[in-house]
Amino acid sequence: xxxxxxxxxxxxxxxxxxxxxxxxxxxxxxxxxxxxxxxxxxxxxxxxxxxxxxxxxxxxxxxxxxxxxxxxxxxxxxxxxxxxxxxxxxxxxxxxxxxxxxxxxxxxxxxxxxxxxxxxxxxxxxxxxxxxxxxxxxxxxxxxxxxxxxxxxxxxxxxxxxxxxxxxxxxxxxxxxxxxxxxxxxxxxxxxxxxxxxxxxxxxxxxxxxxxxxxxxxxxxxxxxxxxxxxxxxxxxxxxxxxxxxxxxxxxxxxxxxxxxxxxxxxxxxxxxxxxxxxxxxxxxxxxxxxxxxxxxxxxxxxxxxxxxxxxxxxxxxxxxxxxxxxxxxxxxxxxxxxxxxxxxxxxxxxxxxxxxxxxxxxxxxxxxxxxxxxxxxxxxxxxxxxxxxxxxxxxxxxxxxxxxxxxxxxxxxxxxxxxxxxxxxxxxxxxxxxxxxxxxxxxxxxxxxxxxxxxxxxxxxxxxxxxxxxxxxxxxxxxxxxxxxxxxxxxxxxxxxxxxxxxxxxxxxxxxxxxxxxxxxxxxxxxxxxxxxxxxxxxxxxxxxxxxxxxxxxxxxxxxxxxxxxxx
Numbered sequence: 065x066x067x068x069x070x071x072x073x074x075x076x077x078x079x080x081x082x083x084x085x086x087x088x089x090x091x092x093x094x095x096x097x098x099x100x101x102x103x104x105x106x107x108x109x110x111x112x113x114x115x116x117x118x119x120x121x122x123x124x125x126x127x128x129x130x131x132x133x134x135x136x137x138x139x140x141x142x143x144x145x146x147x148x149x150x151x152x153x154x155x156x157x158x159x160x161x162x163x164x165x166x167x168x169x170x171x172x173x174x175x176x177x178x179x180x181x182x183x184x185x186x187x188x189x190x191x192x193x194x195x196x197x198x199x200x201x202x203x204x205x206x207x208x209x210x211x212x213x214x215x216x217x218x219x220x221x222x223x224x225x226x227x228x229x230x231x232x233x234x235x236x237x238x239x240x241x242x243x244x245x246x247x248x249x250x251x252x253x254x255x256x257x258x259x260x261x262x263x264x265x266x267x268x269x270x271x272x273x274x275x276x277x278x279x280x281x282x283x284x285x286x287x288x289x290x291x292x293x294x295x296x297x298x299x300x301x302x303x304x305x306x307x308x309x310x311x312x313x314x315x316x317x318x319x320x321x322x323x324x325x326x327x328x329x330x331x332x333x334x335x336x337x338x339x340x341x342x343x344x345x346x347x348x349x350x351x352x353x354x355x356x357x358x359x360x361x362x363x364x365x366x367x368x369x370x371x372x373x374x375x376x377x378x379x380x381x382x383x384x385x386x387x388x389x390x391x392x393x394x395x396x397x398x399x400x401x402x403x404x405x406x407x408x409x410x411x412x413x414x415x416x417x418x419x420x421x422x423x424x425x426x427x428x429x430x431x432x433x434x435x436x437x438x439x440x441x442x443x444x445x446x447x448x449x450x451x452x453x454x455x456x457x458x459x460x461x462x463x464x465x466x467x468x469x470x471x472x473x474x475x476x477x478x479x480x481x482x483x484x485x486x487x488x489x490x491x492x493x494x495x496x497x498x499x500x501x502x503x504x505x506x507x508x509x510x511x512x513x514x515x516x517x518x519x520x521x522x523x524x525x526x527x528x529x530x531x532x533x534x535x536x537x538x539x540x541x542x543x544x545x546x547x548x549x550x551x552x553x554x555x556x557x558x559x560x561x562x563x564x565x566x567x568x569x570x571x572x573x574x575x576x577x578x579x580x581x582x583x584x585x586x587x588x589x590x591x592x593x594x595x596x597x598x599x600x601x602x603x604x605x606x607x608x609x610x611x612x613x614x615x616x617x618x619x620x621x622x623x624x625x626x627x628x629x630x631x632x633x
Contacts, residue, residue, distance in 0.1 A: 249296045
């Protein structure tokens with residue numbers, strides 16, 4: 065680890081917080097229906113869309129109608145994307161002449177891009193046409209990010225309001241998130257990427273001459289536009305198979321820093337917006353401090369482990385002065401690789417500028433842990449924040465039991481119904497992660513896809529299901545995921561992680577909105593100070609370890625001990 069590396073990290077994080085704070089205020093104005101600086105330009109467009117869709121923006125919805133609208137819209141996106149994938153061989157803008165995507169892969173990809181997971185079991189530049197990349201994948205990058213944001217805004221309304229049966233209008237929230245938030249941010253970031261050298265063209269490829277004098281066709285396409293929303297919307301689905309390790313997606317050190325900033329800025333802004341929408345900015349800061357503790361600890365562990373290198377490779381004569389560089393690009397330092405990995409797994413992004421499969425055991429365990437606790441540090445464009453709110457309710461319930469009072473969170477009494485919904489939502493993700501991992505670790509049709517045996521192979525399996533069930537979609541590598549089993553099982557994990565997890569959260573929001581908010585009293589447990597932050601940290605650690613420690617012990621922990629003993633398995 066170097067001082068320069070830490071300074072680069074501090075610079076990016078400072079820019080994230082510095083720009084997320086005013087962005088959080090803008091988000092509050094946007095979703096509370098106030099006039100913003102973009103209203104003169106986008107207001108007529110917004111009103112025109114409502115007229116075309118027959119939506120009255122003044123009419124709000126209860127949680128059930130809001131959720132049903134979300135499910136119907138997402139189902140429509142799935143059908144359209146699946147059709148594009150299956151028919152891309154007869155659709156225009158296919159200069160490469162790619163065939164239709166096979167049914168199981170098309171199903172997996174369509175599910176992936178409607179759930180904000182953006183898991184890629186395919187090589188983009190050799191599988192997807194330009195039309196598929198633009199109309200299918202990039203368009204859904206905008207829409208699934210907007211859906212996730214709409215859900216968390218509805219949850220915040222449920223917590224902030226009292227004595228009402230409504231939590232907003234899904235169609236209005238979806239439109240505003242897309243039109244006023246993600247579209248302007250993505251245009252700005254895409255233009256910066258183009259200035260840095262990221263391609264934005266409909267040309268199929270360019271021919272280059274190699275050092276040996278041979279000719280090589282290098283794929284091109286509308287990369288910058290997809291790159292921007294993949295990061296801003298914490299999607300992660302890259303144009304190229306190598307994702308952000310490809311020089312056309314991530315040309316240099318400055319673009320790498322911009323990408324890390326892009327992944328973090330909206331999730332942090334939503335936390336600031338939460339504090340303002342509930343009427344107490346300290347509440348948002350308490351959640352952000354908790355998220356920051358896990359982010360910085362995970363980042364430090366990852367940076368240290370990768371900078372220390374692999375003693376097995378060192379004993380074979382590999383130069384360890386730069387740390388563990390296997391699977392990494394020399395254009396980026398260990399600090400930049402570590403920051404990117406922490407940002408992409410601490411959020412729901414899933415992009416990658418290095419191969420996690422080649423990291424040291426502790427280095428690979430850090431992003432895996434971020435996934436297992438639900439990508440809550442600082443979370444995705446919605447899902448991470450409402451997962452943190454679920455943990456906050458558990459923490460305040462425990463605190464209420466300790467002081468002998470009915471638990472309250474921001475004036476909302478937490479009773480039996482709320483706790484049942486919270487526990488269900490908390491347990492559904494590990495059920496699918498550990499359940500599918502158990503099957504894959506025993507079944508030959510799954511084991512045949514592994515690139516490694518022993519504890520490292522178990523980590524590959526666990527990471528795949530953790531990434532898909534947590535709406536992240538990053539890949540550990542070393543696993544051939546494009547098989548009928550993995551295409552089907554990871555798709556089910558993605559659907560469960562988004563909808564079986566999200567529906568009870570919406571029911572919780574509706575129930576809280578209907579409650580009469582209680583005024584704070586001398587016995588109210590404060591939820592904005594260091595004590596509550598410590599309680600949140602403890603709950604996350606205890607819940608995470610109780611749920612996943614056996615799997616982690618058999619995977620990265622055993623692998624680390626073997627590495628120290630000079631063995632690989």
